[in-house]
Amino acid sequence: MVNCVIKCRAAVAWEPTAPLMMEEIEVAPPQEGEIRIKVVATGVCHTDLYHLFEGKDKRGFPTVLGHEGAGVVESVGPGVTDFKPGDKVIPLFLSQCGECKFCKCPKTNLCDRNWSSKYHDIMSDPTTRFTCRDQPILQFMGTSTFSEYTVINQIAVAKIDDDAPLERVCLLGCGISTGYGAAVNTAGVTPGSVCAVFGLGAVGLAAVMGCKNAGASRIFAVDINEQKFEKAKVFGATDFLNPKAYNKPISEVLAEMTNGGVDFSLECVGNTEVMRTALESCVKGWGVSVLVGWTDVKDFSARPIQLISGKTWKGSLFGGFKSKDSVPNLVCDYMNGKIKLDEFITHKMSLEQVNDAINLMKTGQCIRCILNISK
Ligand code: NAD
Numbered sequence: 198m199v200n201c202v203i204k205c206r207a208a209v210a211w212e213p214t215a216p217l218m219m220e221e222i223e224v225a226p227p228q229e230g231e232i233r234i235k236v237v238a239t240g241v242c243h244t245d246l247y248h249l250f251e252g253k254d255k256r257g258f259p260t261v262l263g264h265e266g267a268g269v270v271e272s273v274g275p276g277v278t279d280f281k282p283g284d285k286v287i288p289l290f291l292s293q294c295g296e297c298k299f300c301k302c303p304k305t306n307l308c309d310r311n312w313s314s315k316y317h318d319i320m321s322d323p324t325t326r327f328t329c330r331d332q333p334i335l336q337f338m339g340t341s342t343f344s345e346y347t348v349i350n351q352i353a354v355a356k357i358d359d360d361a362p363l364e365r366v367c368l369l370g371c372g373i374s375t376g377y378g379a380a381v382n383t384a385g386v387t388p389g390s391v392c393a394v395f396g397l398g399a400v401g402l403a404a405v406m407g408c409k410n411a412g413a414s415r416i417f418a419v420d421i422n423e424q425k426f427e428k429a430k431v432f433g434a435t436d437f438l439n440p441k442a443y444n445k446p447i448s449e450v451l452a453e454m455t456n457g458g459v460d461f462s463l464e465c466v467g468n469t470e471v472m473r474t475a476l477e478s479c480v481k482g483w484g485v486s487v488l489v490g491w492t493d494v495k496d497f498s499a500r501p502i503q504l505i506s507g508k509t510w511k512g513s514l515f516g517g518f519k520s521k522d523s524v525p526n527l528v529c530d531y532m533n534g535k536i537k538l539d540e541f542i543t544h545k546m547s548l549e550q551v552n553d554a555i556n557l558m559k560t561g562q563c564i565r566c567i568l569n570i571s572k
């Protein structure tokens with residue numbers, strides 16, 4: 198089998214906004230430094246929906262979406278020594294080559310060899326290993342986990358514990374690491390602090406979990422969908438606010454409830470208005486607000502006094518975690534009970550049901566739906 202083209206099932210996004218189509222695709226063998234992975238399970242993240250319904254950049258199609266997966270190594274290309282067939286792995290949408298100036302710097306988790314630094318507008322590497330109906334198919338975020346097989350460079354694959362349950366730890370490939378790390382790494386939430394998390398999808402709930410694990414004394418959970426509040430409690434939220442239930446800005450409500458504003462706020466929606474609100478909800482002097490939600494179609498704005506008065510506005514990609522080093526440790530943290538994963542999973546479906554899973558997220562009915570791709 199090694200070095201053959203594999204034909205397999207994948208959900209192809211042929212164009213923006215259209216439903217994904219189940220297709221037979223050809224997956225080329227791994228080239229120098231690459232790994233071909235049999236995907237076992239994948240989550241559906243809002244960033245997949247962003248590409249399909251919000252970003253809608255035609256240059257990023259046709260593509261296979263999915264970037265929150267886990268699987269098993271099927272074969273390796275020349276020069277790959279750290280992986281062998283059968284290893285359990287998590288694909289990484291953010292690589293860690295270990296050699297570029299960013300990888301060598303402890304201040305960041307960016308990597309110069311990541312797909313995004315070169316093809317940011319396209320959101321996938323044009324040298325794809327996928328073909329369908331004689332057309333090249335792009336690999337979204339370099340991962341493409343809505344497919345039975347995918348090929349990824351070894352700098353964007355984490356080898357994980359042999360006993361890890363793939364249908365749960367797949368969530369560490371994006372949403373949970375992102376939200377959790379945004380709180381513990383990027384915001385640097387401190388013991389006894391007061392926090393607010395805007396948006397209670399998996400990313401926001403993981404941010405709540407991060408605030409809790411970092412010792413926050415009060416965690417405000419903010420969402421326009423009140424059905425999310427019950428879950429937020431499970432992860433440690435103490436107060437629950439629906440901005441639509443007030444006739445004044447939620448930043449004012451928070452300021453009144455906290456004697457001037459929260460110490461840390463995290464935007465986990467991907468909405469520039471909410472980003473501004475999250476900043477305005479912080480206390481002057483030392484408040485820190487972190488952008489986690491993803492959007493690249495609009496500018497954002499705020500009054501300069503917000504920063505002049507001593508607040509800090511930051512952003513976080515993959516929770517600030519150096520991906521290849523950190524994901525195996527996060528898997529251990531889950532297996533040792535330090536972080537939760539099971540509680541994020543509200544639905545399980547097959548790859549054929551991917552459009553239903555996307556619809557669940559679009560209509561706010563799920564936290565994470567896991568697609569079982571193969572045994
Ligand atoms: P999700 O759709 O499951 O959750 C979003 C939540 O925000 C929902 O509960 C929704 O009700 C809520 N919401 C919508 N509008 C709101 C408003 N005006 N005020 C308050 N809450 C509001 O999405 P998710 O998978 O949790 O992802 C959240 C965001 O994080 C997305 O933008 C996604 O693209 C982004 N993301 C960023 C990174 C990164 O590395 N920075 C990684 C993964 C995901």
Ligand code: ZN
Nearest residue numbers: 242244371372
């Ligand atoms: Zn994601």
